[in-house]
Amino acid sequence: MSGPLRRHLQWLTLLLGSLLLALAWNNLPVAAASFVVDSTADTADALPGDGLCADSGGACTLRAAIQEANENPGSDLIAFAITGGNTRIDLTTPLPVISDTLTIDGTTQQNSSCPSAITAANLNIELNGSSAGSLANGLEFVAGSDNSLVKGLVINNFEGSGIVLQSNSNTITCNNIGTNRAGTAAAPNGDAGINVMTGADNVIGGALTGNRNVIAGNLGSGIFAGPPATEPIITLPDEDPGLPPPTGTLILGNRIGTNALGTAALANAVNGVTVTGVGNMNSVIDNNLVSGNTGAGIAVLEGATLTLIEGNKIGANVLGNWNLPNGANGILIENGAQTVIHDNLISGNIGGGVFIADPPSSIAAENNIITANYIGTDITGEAALPNIGPGVAMQNASNNTVGGSDPADRNIISGNQGDGVFVTRSPTFSAVNNQVIGNYIGIDVSGEVALGNGGVGVNIFGGVETLVQDNLIGGNAAGISLSGNTTSNNIVLGNAIGTDPTGTFAWGNGEHGVFLNSRADSNQIGSIIPGEGNIIALHSGRGVWMTGVGTENNAIRGNSIFANQGDEVENKLGIDLSGSGVNPNDPLDADVGPNQLQNYPDLINLYSFDGAFLLNAVLNSTPNTTFDIDFYLNSACDPSGYGEGEIYHQSTVVNTDADGVAVLTMALDPVDPGTPFLTSTATDPAGNTSEFSNCVEVTE
Template sequence: NLIQGCYIGTNNLGTAASPNASLGIWVLNSPNNVIGRRDIFTSQRNVISGNGTNGFEGIRIEGAASSGNRVLGNYVGTDSGGSVAIPNFGTNVWINGAPNNVIGGLADEDQNVISASNSNGVHISGAAATGNIVQGNLIGTDRFGSADLGNFTGVAVTSAGANNVIGGTAAGARNVISGNTTAGVIIDTTSGTRVEGNYIGTNAAGTAAIPNSTQGVIVAAGATNNTIGGTTARAGNTISGNTTAGVQLNGNGNFVFGNFIGTNPTGTTPIPNNVLGISISASNNQIGGTAAGKGNLVGFNSVGGVRVNSGSGNAILSNSIYSNSGGAVLLLTGANNNQPSPRMTVASVSASTVVAQGTARGPANTILTIQLFASTDCNQAERLVGTTTTTTDGSGNATFSANFSAPVDTRKFITATATDPLGNTSAVTTCAEVVTNTAFISGRVSDVAGTPLPNVVVTLSGAPSRVVRTNADGRYTFSGLAPNITYTVTPQSPYYGFIPLRETFPNLSGPITADFVTQSTIPPTVFPPPSDNFDGPTRDPDRWNLGVLSHPLTDFDPLVTVAQQSGKLVITPRANLSGNHFNGYVSVNSFDLTNGAISVKLEQAGAGTTAAIFAVGEDSQNFYRFVVAGPNVSPSVREQLLLEPTTTAGSVLYFRSTHICAFVTTPRSSRSISKLAPTALTGPYVVPSRY
């Protein structure tokens, strides 16, 4: 069916109301009808205005069978010129429980003017109302998109099914939703609604405000999994010029991506929302994100950029938030679990590198995501320049340091936010002014053949102190150092000695190079070699027979004694040691899929006995290292290394060392298997199931 060229609710010129007391047009369980133009001829346009003196609609499309209907190129709520209000007393266009209908279209001739209603411009409701599209319309303005002819509410999606779209990403899909008495868009008790590519609160050119008198977009309580904007081209909305907030989130679990909020569509001219850019009174919403295209531009709003009033888990990431009067990100008391803001301590630029350092707080032993911004004001987050992570200690404290090559240009402050793993993002409250600094220390760590050594720990002592690791080319850098301070650089590794051992630079004033070369190498085992069966012809002759539980004293390394005590293996340095160092490595994290655990600890064996120090520590390869120091080390306290096994049959203990003692204990007996090698030896040892 076609309804074209009619004056419905007006006189025959479309200049004054001649109202129908009830509906203008009612489509009830009827599919594939067209209301309005199908081509460029304006004579096909309907004027549907002045209807519903008893509160009924201009157009109602109702019922699950009412699908595929199109409303194209009409003036709904105005005169025939599209510039003077002739209100419908109820909603202008109501889709009630009907799926897959289109209001408007992509071509200019498809554009409806839907304005001046005493209720909603467009209302979508009912569980069966899914897949409806509202696109290319002027909702709340005249036909030029330049004057206010507002509805009470622009577009309302309430108690509806999923996947309704307001706007779209195709060329021509944009709605102008402006000038309405309350909100531009209301989403309530529904999910899966997408609001894409619209101008909400501006004129059709996006150059000046035609305010919606409350918010641009409200996502009410009970509405979840709705998206305002998006990551693809033309998905972002321009939400600007509104009387209160650009976006108000009262529902949990919604997404705000890729929008311009408080500016024109290019982000270059202020069109502020009169209070906030985004206001949140709910939980688990995402404002921006780390993926490409998710960040919003939120600028020039009169009270603040993004404010979290209540709720938790609201992640505010990778946005550009600046020139907002009250600050970029604000948290009211209790919001986002009161996640503390990072405190910036250093921001310096040398050559093309910017160094930012600071402190952060959060839950104990928690990884925090730190985002760093270059800003012209101290409490803004204008341009994202880097993202790093840091882990809090048991008291919830952490430090961070990040280098990035993005130029700071005219922006002279570095600010930061912290976000915990639950999505609680902090406010932006502190900054560090960027200062030009040419003081830095860099260098390379290599072996005697010149091969670079990656992942070597390099420590800087001074003010501040730092720890870095060498990169794949063996290089490290400490940038942005305060001048006229003494610094010491020390490389550290359980596998290498270094020449020089360390380097100290008093009163550092410029760039310094400090290279280090290894003295010797003891490479760790990064994967175990194949094991043999210990019984057959492939048995490794260098391994002890598993059935042998004790060995002559001469088989043991001359620097230590080994004893089994109540299922423990005890390694004790000999008294009055001198000569070479004794080094060993034991892997404690390399068991197979059976259950197993080993505890490693030092215990004092007795005071007053002259013996070498027996030290234990853990390195990045998850090896425990024990060292007998020498030469001529004679401490007064004798210490022992105790390794206490808890294993199951078939467990594996991997190791590699020149002098090593390895053991396992089976669940069926308390026997231990020990092996001391006077020459290089490689594991693994496997406990056969027969034990």
């Protein structure tokens, strides 16, 4: 994880701690005035501002209490002591907006309690908005109401949102919003469960189990968090001057789109959580269950930046062992930037796991980071809990990172029905400089057992300068695919494709290790630099297969390619250009086809004498051209007599003459007796690598 990212996460942790201290303070029943609601009637206060909560008959209603609290400067408390059994408040008109700091605590009603780790809340104060009027909201906090608290209420059946926030540093905790009292059935509000229209540093839920809200069944998003209108109330020292002040919403420990126990879906009709708008920075979505929603689980949209999505279960049940699917993607980043998606379970969704998209907009979906997630598996990482689409998809999006060089950043992207990782672009858009590093793709958490994706492990269609490095990729329909006429300059280094780095485990992909097609151009598969070659082994198809005119300038060097099966025609070819079996060399090498059907060297013999190894070979190819010749050692020749290339051995450079011929007589580095069979490839200056040459054995 990069230094700036670590500093940003540390800084957000400090912010979270400060806000939780504020939450603890808000839970204390200290107030300038306290009003105790003793009636379920919906009558107004007889004389607002006189300090007495009393309608014309002397009863203290919720409406009257809010009226008095608004007139009384300072932090006020509304508690409940309703007798007679019925504790549902049926509102006939919208409640007054709340314009001063106010705590509304439904847990003060007798026999009320917040949830535990294994039980639902027992909430007795219910606000029913079915007769409150057109577009009425449940509770609405406006300017002046900073640092308010709503606790222990059931808020349902309003035509608008359950709660609307237009102020700062408020806390919403231990409520059921959009459901019945038990949290077992929907009683929908007509818009969002909680609508943060403006405002900074609002907390929904909290770090403790008892802070949990159930936000489900609503006809909008469960939580809609728009950009703040003002600077935040809490400001912290910023060790990185490039980071803006905190302004986002903190969404912590809730159940969003499920019943109170997290065992069944109660869908919010849009997304579980929507974070949107330019200026919406540093929102935190942590330790929530976000499942069962009609749209995406979490959507970060339209310029929202620096959102942290961490420790959530998205698309699964509370135990993480069964699916409660969101109806679209688990996480959608659309024109959102610098999102950190870390340590989540993102599985079981109807769409993909994570979808990063950049539709027409001046706002780029870039610099998003996806680390340490289980995507497509259950909570153990050992069994599939598939997303229907790709595990991770990036469309028209650039500069995003999946995984990282630190093993702690590794994602398990396995068990999905689509591709593991899909990078693509639409015409006139770009998908540049994305990175897929250090992940298990089609492999379970142990790194030993295949748990394949139904599509390709890493599928790049139109991506440019993608780095695919140091991943384990196995058990998928194919390992890596590079296709499309703008798929260029992608780099594939240091991956183990079909087996682990030691060659101990066999989890070959069902087709080919690496497939290049449809004019994919100038891509690099491996390198002769130590540690940068790929292992490409044990596949049902070829090791590397390249097809189509215009699929050229693709360098395949320094890899370990062995034990690939092919079929009856392409029997065990390590590298296959055009799919017609071993291509015969031709004079002057003036071909049209994949990698221009580059000729391979013709190995004549390899002698061992007194500890020295002498090779005789010839290359017939393009005249007056410099070629890189790479040599590989093998434990056996393939039945075709050509290839593969089990161990990269060494390289040399040759120059063809005017007739296109380069004669090679050279001493090789010592050859291990366990791998006495030599093969080679030729690569021209543009990067066109040949198939493997014929195989020769060391003789004395």
